[in-house]
Amino acid sequence: MLQNNVLLILSLLFVVSMLSMLSQKLRVSYPIFLVIAGLLISLVPGIPEVSLEPEVVFIIFLPPLLYSAAWNTSWNDFWANRRPIGLLSIGLVIFTSAAIAFTAQAMIPGFTLAMGFLLGGIVSPPDAIAATSVLQGMKVPRRAIAILEGESLVNDASSLIVFRFALAAMLTGQFVLWKAGAEFVLVSLMGIVIGLLIAFIEYLIHRFLPTTASIDTAITLISPYLMYIAAEHFHFSGVLAVVSGGLFMSWRSHDVFSYNTRIQTTSVWNTLVFLLNGVVFILIGLQLPGIVEGLEENSMLQSFKYAVVISLVTIIIRILWVYPGAYVPRMLSKRIRTKEVRPTPNSVFLVAWSGMRGVVSLAAALSIPLTISDGSAFPYRNLILFITFSVILVTLVIQGLSLPFVLKWLKIEVPEDEHAQEQEIRLRLASVALDHIEHNYSTEANSIEAFTRLRDRYKRMSEIAARKLEKEEELKKRPEFLPKYRDMLLELVHARRIELNKMRHENQYPEELIRKKEEELDLEEARLRK
Incomplete structure (x- = not known):
């Protein structure tokens, strides 16, 4: 049995690597390609049935993926965009959950409002990986990327909290709004506290103990699991614990890590995240046959109709929310109008269209219990699973595949200051190096060829960066x-x-x-x- 499981895991990893190479060849984002490939593979006769246990996703896959996303997120950008991130990751999640809850209740016979909020909590969070992987390599304004990354870090926590409240209401038959609100705040804040506490201990270990690059890398791999499991043990938000801890360590990493630690850690984490993402997305595709088999209470045609409507509501609700969220605060606050550049309608639409769903949604749906408190089967469980898979597939394929064309159609250009800032950094670094050589090695720079070449190299770097900043005609003629x-x-x-x-x-x-x-x-x- 153990050999069969190991062989299955290794086979999945190999298939993921091969399909990812093919996705690069076809220039299709690998999450989209792997979901479709997993679906096609599952239809091949004789393929063993693969099940995706929610505990496996939540404990094995989710902590490192969230930690990596938080690590690669700039704290300065996150804090600078906290208002739009909060509106998307909390406000939009609640708005989407409510819209889907009332839509499902009105459309599906016997579907209660609590079931609707359960479904809404499941499908409301966009995936942390899908949007950024689709947009990778494209010229997108930095602020739009910062907002999407920040949203995907926090919305998993808020959606899972909505999901838990709705599930508790279904199982117990009780729901008190003010108690739910107080518990929401408590679960979120204590999750953040636990994440920061563990991250601070990790920081002290890296800073003051005689670690090596291998030890540092191992600790970074262990930390997200500690944060997640510790928070969940006390029934707080493990997602926010990992996110807050990852942001803290990313902010302080330059103080504690040497160059060889950064090189080794980056390489290990890039490989790990690639494999985990690949396995998760192909497993999502492999789930559909088992989900379809469980649709006893609804016909396939009816289930398909429900899934299409919920998918469209999910997409439309995001568009309806994003535009007022971008412009109404500017209308109400003079400080916002003064400090922030007015977002263009095209860049706002890019954020609105980048709402692809992914692994957290499917894991939450799979975690729905098989029975309720009286021992009877959980109502509409298989239909909820089918709708969830459909929303993931529709948003990943339709929105994901169309994003490059949407970006070209919108003609969004990266602001000039973003190009200029890169040249400013190069100019300042080259100037510092030149000053250091002139003050400390001026004699050697005038008499020893190696020192002279190095000085001349930094002079050329400085001159090129300066010309780019000044946009001299010579550079324009020779681009x-x-x-x-x-x-x-x-x-x-x-x-x-x-x-x-x-x-x-x-x-x-x-x-x-x-x-x-x-x-x-x-x-x-x-x-x-x-």
Whole structure:
């Protein structure tokens, strides 16, 4: 049994890697491609049935995925956009849950309002990975990305809290609004407190104990599980614990991690997140046949109709919420009008259209118990599962696949200041390096060739950045200069790598020295390709 499970896991990982390469070839975002591929694979005769247990998702998959998302989110951007993030991650979740609750109650015979809020809590949060993976590599305003990333960090917690309240109301038959509101605040705040406490302990370990890069990496892998399990043990929000802890460690990481720790940790986490995301999305696709088999109480045609309507409501409600959320606060507050640039309608629509659902929604649906308190079957459980899967599929495929075309149609341009800021950073770093050489190594820079070349290199970097900032005519006439220069540098790396491989086959030099030089070439190539 153990061998079969291990073989299944390894097979899934291999399939994920192959399909991800194919998605890159076809230029389709891998979450979309993997969901569709998983669905097609599940229809092949003889494929073993794969079940996605909610406990596995919530405990094994969710903590590292949330922690990674929080780690890669800028705290400054998160805090600067806290108002739109709060409106989306809390206000929109509640608004969507209510809209779906009343729609489902009116449309589905016997569907109660509590069941509607249960369904609304399940399908209300956009996925933390889908939007950013679809938009990756596209020219999108930084503020839009910051809002989408910040929303996806917090909305999982608020939607799961709505889900829990609705489930408790169904199981107990009782619901008191003010008690639910107080519990919402308590669960959220204490989850944040537990996450920050564990993150602070982690910070002290990294800062004051003699750790190595491997130990630091291991601690970062353990921490999100500790945060999540500790918060959930006391019935607080494990999601907010992981998010708050991840944001804290991201903010303080430059104080505690050395360069080799950052390189190693980044590599390990990139691989882990890629595999976890891939497995989760392909497992979502593999669920549909089992979900369809369980639709005893509703015909397939009726279930399909319900799913289409709920999917459309989910998309439309987001659009209806985002536009007032972007402009009404500006109308009511002079401070907002003064401090913030007015968002364009096109950039607002981009945020409104980037509401793809994912793994948290399916995991929440699967966690619905099979029976209620009197021992009878949980009403409409399979229909809720089917609608949830349909919303995930519709939003991922329709919105996800159309996002690149929507972006091109909207003609959204990255503001000039975002381009200029990158050049300002380059100019300041090059200037600091030049000043250091001039003050500390001026004699060597005038007499030793190696020092002279280094000084001249930073001078060129400074001049190029300054010309870009000033938009001089020379640069405008030769826009191909920098790309061509970078291509030449990459070609030089490739030529040296070929020569290094020749040295390896000649067996004249120690393998350790060759590997060391190979690492230097890897770092140089990584810097150039960035």
